[in-house]
Amino acid sequence: QQQVKQSPQSLIVQKGGIPIINCAYENTAFDYFPWYQQFPGKGPALLIAIRPDVSEKKEGRFTISFNKSAKQFSLHIMDSQPGDSATYFCAASRQGSRDMRFGAGTRLTVKP
Amino acid sequence: DAGVTQSPTHLIKTRGQQVTLRCSPKSGHDTVSWYQQALGQGPQFIFQYYEEEERQRGNFPDRFSGHQFPNYSSELNVNALLLGDSALYLCASGPYGGGRYEQYFGPGTRLTVT
Numbered sequence: 001q002q003q004v005k006q007s008p009q010s011l012i013v014q015k016g017g018i019p020i021i022n023c024a025y026e027n028t029a030f031d032y033f034p035w036y037q038q039f040p041g042k043g044p045a046l047l048i049a050i051r052p053d054v055s056e057k058k059e060g061r062f063t064i065s066f067n068k069s070a071k072q073f074s075l076h077i078m079d080s081q082p083g084d085s086a087t088y089f090c091a092a093s094r095q096g097s098r099d100m101r102f103g104a105g106t107r108l109t110v111k112p
Numbered sequence: 113d114a115g116v117t118q119s120p121t122h123l124i125k126t127r128g129q130q131v132t133l134r135c136s137p138k139s140g141h142d143t144v145s146w147y148q149q150a151l152g153q154g155p156q157f158i159f160q161y162y163e164e165e166e167r168q169r170g171n172f173p174d175r176f177s178g179h180q181f182p183n184y185s186s187e188l189n190v191n192a193l194l195l196g197d198s199a200l201y202l203c204a205s206g207p208y209g210g211g212r213y214e215q216y217f218g219p220g221t222r223l224t225v226t
Contacts, residue, residue, distance in 0.1 A: 006154075032213040043116070043202050043217035044155065089154050093213060098145045098206065099168050100215065102154030 003027050004092050006103025013080055014111050021106045022074045023090035030092040034100070035064065035075045038087045047088075048075075080110045114139065116205050116218035124224045125193050133188045133221045137205030143167075144186040145215060146178060147202040155202055155217075161186050162208055190223075198225045 006023045013019045025033075031052055036044035050057045050064040050073065057064045061078040077084055090103040117136045125131050137144050143162045147155035157170035161180035180186045184205075190197055200222050204215040 034214070036217070041219075043118075043219045046214060046216055049214065091154075095213075097168060098143060098160040098204075098215065099157040099170060100145075100155075102156070104154050105152070 003030075003101045004090060004103045006090050006106060008106060009104070010107040010109075012109045012111065015081060017080050017110070019077050019080055019084075019108055019110070020074055021088050021090070021108070022072065023092075023103050024070075024072045025092045025101075026071070027092070027094065027101075028071070029094040030101075031095050032093045033064070033066065033073050034091050035062070036089045036091065036102075038089065038105075044089060077108075080108075082110045082112050084108060085110050116203055116216055118201075118203050118218040118221050120221060121219070122222045122224075124226060127193055127195060127225055129193050130189065130191045131193060131223060133190075133201050133203075133223070134185065135188070135203030135205075135218060136185045137203075138216050141205035141207055141216070142184050143206050143208045144180060144184065145204045145206075146186070146188045147204060147217075148172070149200040149202055149220070151199070158188070193225045195225050198223060 034049035035047045038044040048059045048062045063076040066073045087105045091100045093100040145160040146158040149155040159169045164180045175191045177189045200220040202220045203218045206215040
């Protein structure tokens with residue numbers, strides 16, 4: 001069922017660094033690409049999302065870069081903080097569908 | 113404004129039993145989707161409800177069933193529990209139509225089957 005591949009599986013950066021998490025999708029019908037942040041014992045929280053008609057979107061310290069031809073998108077976290085330590089999931093869905101396909105997740109650790 | 117709420121928080125059941133999980137969507141949302149998240153994995157779509165009907169279904173057996181009530185709240189029922197059903201069950205709500213796709217998740221119900 002997995003149609004979204006996410007890498008890396010885990011990532012460790014120093015405070016202030018810029019972690020980058022990458023995702024690749026297969027289904028060209030996908031047209032909505034959100035990123036979620038999940039802390040242990042909590043549900044995923046929607047961070048930022050992008051549609052394929054733009055190549056980049058910024059919200060605060062979070063930026064999505066989107067490459068439609070390569071069927072890839074990535075999350076960049078600027079000036080990362082220890083409080084950003086969490087698991088990040090990319091996802092994709094197609095118009096009219098609530099069936100979001102999630103990546104396997106990236107466990108981010110930001111060291112102080 | 114309350115977000116998505118789920119109950120109970122934790123649940124322990126025995127193999128073969130039945131379980132019911134509950135979800136109240138975020139105010140203003142009329143669709144509810146259910147996801148299963150196994151440990152260390154991303155959520156997997158079970159089904160979606162809108163206007164009290166199941167609209168979409170993922171690759172889950174019919175032991176998994178649901179219901180949506182007129183106030184948009186929803187239940188997930190799982191019959192004949194298997195050990196492999198142990199997971200975090202997430203409810204997500206969102207608006208229907210208008211070109212809006214976002215879904216907001218609740219805190220989940222941790223189900224343990226022994």
